[in-house]
Amino acid sequence: MSEISTIRNLGPAMQEAFNAVGIMTAEHLAEMGADAAYARLLENGHRPHFIGYYVIHMGLQGRPWNDCKGEEKKALRRSFDALKARHFNTEKSELDAFMDEIGLVQK
Template identity: 35%
Template sequence: MNEAAKLRNIGPKSSAWLRQVGLRTREDLAEAGPVEAFMRIKRAGFKPTLNLLYSIEGALHDCHWQDVAPERRAELVEAAEAAIAGLPAPRHKPPAGPVRTTVLTADTVAERPASDSD
């Protein structure tokens, strides 16, 4: 986000995440709002913390993220948790089984049964 780099609280990593989810200007960010911006980043596979949510809110109001009122923080967290609850459950694949390596030597090649293609 070109302009986001100039926004208060938005550092290079957050700015890159915002750009990657299509939020390139302050206007884009204001239109989406803090919760939607946070959720876009989360849905994109990044791992944002609640500090990013507060930082976006602070950036939109030109205040430090720690100055966001506790009541507003609670509202943001509640909205984000509701949105997160609506996301599909992550699909975790079981870990792969052990890898077995077979080393072919002259002895093991001689022991293999002959096939029609040999």
């Protein structure tokens, strides 16, 4: 089992974020796919960031992050916007998201 940071473009900060939401290995991330994994980040209070989203896509394809251009980038932007609309709760504070994550807020 490989660490998430072994995936191209993904470093220690991304590894820490994914580990915090239960995605522990590169294999698990690849199996889930970029969209499902990113949705899990959003559902757990991580702030949406388009570059972070497409960096995951490029990394899982073994491509450099800056290889995302043109129509491909536009399509990923549409996917990102849809994920953000479905999975990011703008009304939940970072503190509430953290408390949910550690089980201190009733759902």
